[in-house]
Amino acid sequence: LTNFILITAGKNADENGFGLLELQSDNFTWVLSRLVIDMKRMPTENDSLTIETWIEKIGTAFTTRNFRIFDGKGFLIGHAASSWAVMDMHTRRSVLLDTLPAMHQFIVPESTPIGEPGRIPSVSGEVANSFRVKYSDIDVNNHANSLHYVEWLSDCFTPDFYQTHHIRRFEINFLKELTFGDSGEVYRQLNGQVDYAFHIETHGKGTVCRARIVFEAV
Template sequence: MSAKKIYKFDIEAQDIDFRRRVSLRSLTNMVLIAAGKNADENGFGLLELQTEHYTWVLSRLVVDMERIPTEQDTLSVETWIEHVGTAFTTRNFRLRDGSGTVIGHAKSSWAIIDMRTRRSVRLDTIPSMQEFVVHESIPVDEPARIANVEGEVANSFTVKYSDIDVNTHTNSLNYVQWVSDCFSLDFYRTHYIRRFEINFLKEITFGDSGEVYRQQTEPNDYIFQIETKEKGAACRARILFEDAPK
């Protein structure tokens, strides 16, 4: 067992978009896979928690990239727990390309809920987590609260079978995809993602339908709100782009 661990990912065809760069959904997936594997190896992973009818839920995530990997790259994700509070734990990530150069960082906030009541569980019920805390920060602030969005409808969705994960709610990657799909191919030809933030507010479950609202706050800076007809605002997100080289 190790408090800090590095997980390596080969960039596969399904991970890249039409520009041959890793999609935001795939990049987020690699970060979350690293988190899950590290929790499993340290004894408080998803399957272990489910024996007590508990489960991990992602509350907030921020991913800050100097460069998005391409199909020629491999990606190494180093991860560790920086802090364990009463209700939330903070997990850090350092991302490197195949040459070992740091190309990005991520920081996430997680909670544990009781699957029977859907209410949060105090993290001191898993005292072993404290053994794996590493007091090492990264140059990314804690995931911040994203303000209410007043914008235009840029996407819509209905939750179906393939959107549902083991927690019987919508997989977090679907939220990433709904937000990513708010832009055209022409936009993506001239813009790269520099930073992505997401706040999860409410569970979205099977049969829910809704819309994604998009608001531009600054040049290349957009915030989003995912709303369902049944539950109102369920998620907010932000993407900061940079112009692609000419």
């Protein structure tokens, strides 16, 4: 589902003239900073999905992009909200969004019921997974693709757990880049009966990501 959401964001940006290829011609690129997904129900195998997306607002360094998720029968089953920055490929630092003045004409000042993706507080927790960034984890921005963070978090639970629990809400904050060879651990902390907080800690870069997953029993 996260992949479908990110593909939808990229396709919309491409269609409106500020997609990845357009930015890369000026040595810039889009990077995902925060994401929250809140589902009334999770899609199942072979479900058809329709995802709508729009830019709610553009700040100095970050833009907020929202999503509505519908099933194959047209029922609204979830929302998502995301925060994006433009990064200079040479300096690896974010740049001001006034570099994309044409983007402002596509603003639709409509929020979602789940609000904007917020800051996730730090947690302690215990090690629930470990990882090392491999070549196949690297994307066109020369860092670990955001979907692999989701995989490392998801792998903190067993198949038996997923047989009895579905994800209702997922939140993630990306703090630092991960590059080839980086390794570390995923720390998990239970904050409620089905409410888990995480942070991804590396050997050398410190905390690179924070996340939260809220489940519901099925």
